[in-house]
Amino acid sequence: MSARPIIPCAIYTRKSSDEGLHQGFNALDAQHEACAAFIASQKQEGWKPVAARYDDGGLSGGTLNRPALQRLLADIDAGKVRMVVVYKIDRLTRSLADFARLVERFDRSGCSFVSVTQAFNTATSMGRLTLNVLLSFAQFEREVTAERIRDKIAASKKKGLWMGGMPPLGYDPHPDPRARTLVINPAEADDVRSLFDLYRHHGCLRQVEIAAQTAGIRSKVRRFANGRRSGGTTLSRGQIHKILTNPVYVGHIRHKDQIHPGLHEAIITKDLWDAVQTLLQEASRRPRGRPRKNGDQADVASTLFLGKLHDETGDRLTPTHARKGERRISYYVSRRLLRDGPCEHGTGWRLPAAQVDAMLVRMITDHLERAAARHRIVQSSDVAAIGTSAAKMMAIIDRVRADPSATAALVERAVIVPGSLTVDLDRAALAADLDTTPDALEPGLLTLTTSFHRKRRGIETRIVAGDWHPEPDPVLTKALAHAHRWLDALHAGQTLSHIARTQHCTQAFIRTRLRLAFLSPAIQQAIMDGTQPATLTLEKIVRTGLPLDWSEQARTFDFKA
Structure with missing residues (x-):
C-alpha cells in the first residue's frame, strides 16, 4: 500500500487586544497548542505542522491587513502550506466578504481550512455552508460591538469628556488617564489667543498667516512612543482656519455636527469667539478673486x-x-x-x-x-x-x-x-x-x-x-475704414495681391471685406453713427450676398423703410 502524501499544515492565531500578551503563556500560545494537538491527531492522514508560526497579537479581525496573515497567504501561494488550522473561525476573519475572498484564494492554491473547535473544513459544500452561517453571526457581533462603541463615544462627549486622540494646540491630556479631560498648556494657549486676536484685527486668513509666521507661532509638537516627532512647523491658512473654528477653545466638545459643554477650561472668551465667527462667516460670503497685475487693472x-x-x-x-x-x-x-x-x-x-x-x-x-x-x-x-x-x-x-x-x-x-x-x-x-x-x-x-x-x-x-442707445460697432467701423482704404489703393493702380502682401492677409480676406465699401451711403452712415440694427454684423455682411440695389440692401440687413 502506497504512503499517504504529506500535507503541510500552518497554524494561525489571533487576539484582538494586546492585553496579557507579555505573559509567558498567553492566549496565542493556548490557541497554538490546541491546534498543534489537533494536527497530531491527524498524523495518520499525513498532516504535518510547518515550522513557521503565524501569530497576530492586538489586531482586529475586521481587516486582512495583518502581518502574520499576509505571510501565511504568501506561503500558501508559494505552495508551502496546504492546510490552515485555526482555533475558531473568527480568528481568521470576522468579515463574511473577507472570508469568501480567503476561501477563493485557498482553493486556487489547493489549500483547505479547518477549525479545531468547530469540527468541519472547507473541502465539502456542507462545511462551507456552515462556515458562512457562523461567519454571518461573527460579522453581526462585530457590527453590534462597533455600534456600542460609537454610542459610548457619543454619550461621553455629551457629558463633556475628551475621548482621546491628538489634543489640539493649547491643550494637553490630563495627567491622570482616568480623568477624560484636557488641561491648558500655558505657552501654546498664548499662541491660540494671539491667532484669534490677529484675525479679529485683520479679518483675513492670509494676513494672519503672515503675522503668525513673523511672531514665530508654530503647530503643536507631538512625540510618539516609538520616538517619532512631528509638528513644530509654520501654520498654514487651513490649520489657522481649523483652530479659529474649533469650539474646544471656548470650552465645548464637538461630536459630528453637535456641540456639547466640555469639562475643560476655555482659552478664548465667549465675546472673542463670537466676534471671530462673525468675521469668518462674513468672509465666506465675500466674492473670491485673485490679486491683479498692473496690466489687468481694466x-x-x-x-x-x-x-x-x-x-x-x-x-x-x-x-x-x-x-x-x-x-x-x-x-x-x-x-x-x-x-x-x-x-x-x-x-x-x-x-x-x-x-x-x-x-x-x-x-x-x-x-x-x-x-x-x-x-x-x-x-x-x-x-x-x-x-x-x-x-x-x-x-x-x-x-x-x-x-x-x-x-x-x-x-x-x-x-x-x-x-x-x-x-x-x-x-x-x-x-x-x-x-x-x-x-x-x-x-x-x-x-x-x-x-x-x-x-x-x-x-x-x-x-x-431697455431703451436702445446708439453705439458704434468697433468691428464694423474698422472693417468699413479698411474697405475704403483698399478700394482707394485699387483705384490708384495697386494689385489685389500687392495689397494682400502689405496687409499680411489673403486675397480672399480682402475680397470679402471690400464689399463694405459698396454699401449704400445710408447704411454706411448708420454704421458710423451706431444706429444700425443690432443684427447687423461683419459676419452677416461677409456671408450674405450683397445686392447692388440700395433698397434691397436695406431690406436684407433689417433696416426700416
Missing part, C-alpha cells in the same frame, strides 16, 4: 457688480475671464456652469462683463434722472423738501457718471431672466446719499425693470436692454 472696472447679479434660478453670476492675445476679457457666468460644466446644465448665462456693467450704469442713472425730473424721490408734500431731494439726486447722478464704480454701492441685487432685467436698489445706501430716512423714499424708486435680450454679433454677444 478688469476691476469691468466687474463692478461682483456678487450682486443673479439669474432666474437664483444662481449667482460669477466673474471669470478669457484671454485673446494680450487682451483679457471678463464675463459674468452662471455659477453652475463654472462648477459643473455645460454638460450638466442646458441653460446658463455667459455675458460680457464690460457690456453688462455699462448697461446697468446707464440704466440706473437714467432711472434716477427720470425720478428727479418727475419729483418721485421722497414721499413728501413739502415743495422745498422735494426740490432739495431732486438737487441731491442730480448730484448723485453726476458723481456716478464721473465714476461708474460708485453705482455698485447703490445696487442691492439684480436678477436677469430671459427677456427682462430687474434691479433692486439699496434703500439704506440711497437714503444716506440723499440725507433722508429709508422709509421716506418713494417705493417706485427702489425697483426698476426693463427688457433684456442677447444678440449674436459675430463671435461675440451683444446686450440689448
Whole structure:
C-alpha cells in the first residue's frame, strides 16, 4: 500500500487586544497548542505542522491587513502550506466578504481550512455552508460591538469628556488617564489667543498667516512612543482656519455636527469667539478673486457688480475671464456652469462683463434722472423738501457718471431672466446719499425693470436692454475704414495681391471685406453713427450676398423703410 502524501499544515492565531500578551503563556500560545494537538491527531492522514508560526497579537479581525496573515497567504501561494488550522473561525476573519475572498484564494492554491473547535473544513459544500452561517453571526457581533462603541463615544462627549486622540494646540491630556479631560498648556494657549486676536484685527486668513509666521507661532509638537516627532512647523491658512473654528477653545466638545459643554477650561472668551465667527462667516460670503497685475487693472472696472447679479434660478453670476492675445476679457457666468460644466446644465448665462456693467450704469442713472425730473424721490408734500431731494439726486447722478464704480454701492441685487432685467436698489445706501430716512423714499424708486435680450454679433454677444442707445460697432467701423482704404489703393493702380502682401492677409480676406465699401451711403452712415440694427454684423455682411440695389440692401440687413 502506497504512503499517504504529506500535507503541510500552518497554524494561525489571533487576539484582538494586546492585553496579557507579555505573559509567558498567553492566549496565542493556548490557541497554538490546541491546534498543534489537533494536527497530531491527524498524523495518520499525513498532516504535518510547518515550522513557521503565524501569530497576530492586538489586531482586529475586521481587516486582512495583518502581518502574520499576509505571510501565511504568501506561503500558501508559494505552495508551502496546504492546510490552515485555526482555533475558531473568527480568528481568521470576522468579515463574511473577507472570508469568501480567503476561501477563493485557498482553493486556487489547493489549500483547505479547518477549525479545531468547530469540527468541519472547507473541502465539502456542507462545511462551507456552515462556515458562512457562523461567519454571518461573527460579522453581526462585530457590527453590534462597533455600534456600542460609537454610542459610548457619543454619550461621553455629551457629558463633556475628551475621548482621546491628538489634543489640539493649547491643550494637553490630563495627567491622570482616568480623568477624560484636557488641561491648558500655558505657552501654546498664548499662541491660540494671539491667532484669534490677529484675525479679529485683520479679518483675513492670509494676513494672519503672515503675522503668525513673523511672531514665530508654530503647530503643536507631538512625540510618539516609538520616538517619532512631528509638528513644530509654520501654520498654514487651513490649520489657522481649523483652530479659529474649533469650539474646544471656548470650552465645548464637538461630536459630528453637535456641540456639547466640555469639562475643560476655555482659552478664548465667549465675546472673542463670537466676534471671530462673525468675521469668518462674513468672509465666506465675500466674492473670491485673485490679486491683479498692473496690466489687468481694466478688469476691476469691468466687474463692478461682483456678487450682486443673479439669474432666474437664483444662481449667482460669477466673474471669470478669457484671454485673446494680450487682451483679457471678463464675463459674468452662471455659477453652475463654472462648477459643473455645460454638460450638466442646458441653460446658463455667459455675458460680457464690460457690456453688462455699462448697461446697468446707464440704466440706473437714467432711472434716477427720470425720478428727479418727475419729483418721485421722497414721499413728501413739502415743495422745498422735494426740490432739495431732486438737487441731491442730480448730484448723485453726476458723481456716478464721473465714476461708474460708485453705482455698485447703490445696487442691492439684480436678477436677469430671459427677456427682462430687474434691479433692486439699496434703500439704506440711497437714503444716506440723499440725507433722508429709508422709509421716506418713494417705493417706485427702489425697483426698476426693463427688457433684456442677447444678440449674436459675430463671435461675440451683444446686450440689448431697455431703451436702445446708439453705439458704434468697433468691428464694423474698422472693417468699413479698411474697405475704403483698399478700394482707394485699387483705384490708384495697386494689385489685389500687392495689397494682400502689405496687409499680411489673403486675397480672399480682402475680397470679402471690400464689399463694405459698396454699401449704400445710408447704411454706411448708420454704421458710423451706431444706429444700425443690432443684427447687423461683419459676419452677416461677409456671408450674405450683397445686392447692388440700395433698397434691397436695406431690406436684407433689417433696416426700416
